[in-house]
Amino acid sequence: QGQTQGRTYQFKLVLLGESAVGKSSLVMRFVKDHFDEYRESTIGAAFLAQTISLDDNTTVKFEIWDTAGQERYKSLAPMYYRNANCAVVVYDITQASSLEKAKAWVNELQRQADPNIVIALAGNKSDLEGRRAIDTQTAQEYADEAGLLFFETSAKTAHNVHELFNAIAKRMPLDQ
Numbered sequence: 001q002g003q004t005q006g007r008t009y010q011f012k013l014v015l016l017g018e019s020a021v022g023k024s025s026l027v028m029r030f031v032k033d034h035f036d037e038y039r040e041s042t043i044g045a046a047f048l049a050q051t052i053s054l055d056d057n058t059t060v061k062f063e064i065w066d067t068a069g070q071e072r073y074k075s076l077a078p079m080y081y082r083n084a085n086c087a088v089v090v091y092d093i094t095q096a097s098s099l100e101k102a103k104a105w106v107n108e109l110q111r112q113a114d115p116n117i118v119i120a121l122a123g124n125k126s127d128l129e130g131r132r133a134i135d136t137q138t139a140q141e142y143a144d145e146a147g148l149l150f151f152e153t154s155a156k157t158a159h160n161v162h163e164l165f166n167a168i169a170k171r172m173p174l175d176q
């Protein structure tokens, strides 16, 4: 910060979505550029940080809170989204029910979280095209209506993962 180093803006980002849609895998791909087919489920919540350079003078640092999707941890979620500046709500393009769950999270965020929260919808597992259950247009229309950023992503192939986090960084208010 200061001098010629430019500025770092720090934001708290929370991941929400049904269990096994790939929340932890998206974070791993974004932070460590790694994918693990057999990783263990997140218990409670996990924390990681990653920075994005928007330009020579502007760095965005995300403090990422990856929450467990299991129903028994659901009551903990408000603790994580209460102070969040941005959220990634994830569904799995091969599981129709996971989009309904994502919509419920978006509703909860829009009612309970910071009114200025930036929300992105991620349709993950785009590599599993043959098992697709939710078409792109349906999700895009919902995202447009709800005012969400929208990307179909694959933590496995890395498709659109950096694009997703970059788009969030660009949408954050950087004028404090």
Ligand code: GDP
Residues within 6 Å of the ligand: 017, 018, 019, 020, 021, 022, 023, 024, 025, 026, 036, 037, 038, 039, 040, 041, 042, 069, 124, 125, 126, 127, 128, 153, 154, 155, 156, 157
């Ligand atoms: P979470 O419970 O939402 O955090 O989901 P995980 O990140 O633990 O992923 C659940 C399962 O889906 C794991 O077996 C992952 O390897 C797998 N997975 C996650 N992302 C992808 C993806 O983009 N493509 C495919 N094919 N599998 C994925």
